[in-house]
Amino acid sequence: MSEERRRMLLSLAAVCIYDKEREKKNRRCWAKKWLLQRPRYSHINLMAELALQEPNDFRNYLRMDSCTYQQLLSLLEPMLTKQDTCMRKAITAHERLSATLRFLATGRSYEDLQYSVAISKQSLSKIIPETCDAIIATLQEEYLKFPETEEEWLEIAKTFEERWQFPHCLGATDGKHVKIVPPANSGSYYFNYKKDFSVVLLAIANANYEFIMVDIGINGRISDGGAINRSIFYEKLNTGSLNIPRVARIMNSETVLPYVFVGDDAFSLRPDSMKPYPGPYLSPQQRIFNYRLSRARRIIENVFGILVNRFRIFKTSINLDVKTIDKIVMAACILHNFLRRNCNQYIRVGVDIENLEDGSISTGYRANNELLDLQITNQGQSQTMARYVRDQYMQYFNNEGSVLWQNRFTNLNTFT
Structure with a gap:
């Protein structure tokens, strides 16, 4: 090797060593100092104090009491627990779940939420979708199971008849637009008739204010009839x-x-x-049918309203990836059912109350300002068989299936 070449190689080696040393000096720490002190600054300490001293505040903080929270944590802990490493301790299942519930309860951004949970926004962007995945995987089969057998449908119909005096009803169906911040370069793909951007949430509820089916993800630009026709439920109904x-x-x-x-x-x-008889000029018999149908249908309106008021993420335009939004909406619906069955005070108010003496209705929670209604459209001439079935229900409600108070509601112009 020539002397000139040897000197050149030594110079290159010196430059590499210098660059590596400079890189070490300029390299920032892998986490901010206050984030490394999570046990000190996290809301976990506040939650422990609330659970002991102020149970009502704890319930308001996570939308469930401490016992229900512990039950939920025990179910999800196997999927949420991560391994500690030689570099640092893993974020616990308790911290992951409480951060996710607080995100759903408030709708705060990751940037804002990090200051109360002492978890960086970068970590939250992974933790919250992962926790929603865990909720779906662990709870969906038990708490959002779509009926598969005739016996399961008959049980739902029995409850509707007992509680709402509507025989042979299999569920109350409705759809809402969940407002979102549209993805970059998506144009008008998610733009709906209310001049907002959204994805469509279609759902069916049983007589106990629980979801039995949720279909989320159709872009808001699709017409309402098109959104319904594209749902898995309607595909199965047609086949x-x-x-x-x-x-x-x-x-x-x-x-x-x-x-x-x-x-x-x-x-x-x-x-x-x-669906109701359309138009303002209806016979007394038709108005009674509309009232009786509305008693069953309003359940899904209340369910949406309760969902929005408990999980206020729905009061915002959700600014996340659309696939993540689908997970969040599904997880919130499953949590609604979980809390409906396990938390006695979950639905204390928010449902419609009828005054059977004077025929007035005190409406409960509605989601009209946050989850936009599907557009009411003119469906054209209905099929002969469908009209016949509706007329048969009308005759039943006006004769042997009548209830003592129904005539008091026939003076109402609309049934919400």
Whole structure:
């Protein structure tokens, strides 16, 4: 090797050593100092104090009492627990779940939330979707199980008849637009008729104010009829794969009627899907049918309203990746059902209350200002069979299926 080449190689080696030394000196620490003191600054300390001294404040903080929270944590802990490393201790399942619940309860940004949970926004952007995945994977089968057998549908119909005097009702159906900040370069893809950007949430509720089906993710630009027709539920309904019970005689009656879902004017009138008689000039019999249908249909309106008021993430335009939004909405719906069954004070107010003496209705929570209503559309001439089924229900409600107070509500112009 020539002397000149040897000197050149030594010079290059010296430059590399110098660059590495400079890189070491300029390298920042891997976490901010206050974040390294998470046990000191985290809201975990506040939660422990609230659980002992102020249970009502704890319930307001996470939207559930401490016992229910511990039950939820025990179910999710196996999926949320991570391994400690030689570099640092892992963020615990307790910290991950409480941060996610606080995010759902407030709708705060990751940037804002990091200061109360003492977890960096970069970590939160991974932790919250992962926790939503854990909620879906762990709880969906038990708390958001779509009926698969005729017996399960019959149980739902029985509860509707007992609580809301609507026989053969399989569920209350409705859809809402969940407001979002549109992704970059998405144009008008998510732009809806309310001049907001959204994804569509279609849902069915049972008589106990619980979701039995949730379909989320259709872009808000799609017309309401198109969104409904693209849902998995309507696909199964059209193919007859829902195992819905056949036409049967109503309990303690000679009237034979099919099993139906109930919805508002945004839905098509079908033999298996009832909606109100349209127009302001209705006969007393038609108005009574609309009132009786509205008693069952308003359940899903209240469910959406309760969901929004408990998880105030829905009061914001959610500024996340659309796939993450789908996870968050699904996780919130599952948590609603979980809390409905396990937290006695979850629904203390917020549902419609009827005054059977004077025929007035005190409406509960509504989601109209946050989860936008589906657009009411003119569906055109209904099918003959569907109209016949609706007329049969009208005759039943005005005769042997009547209730003592229904005539008091016929003077109302609308049924919300």
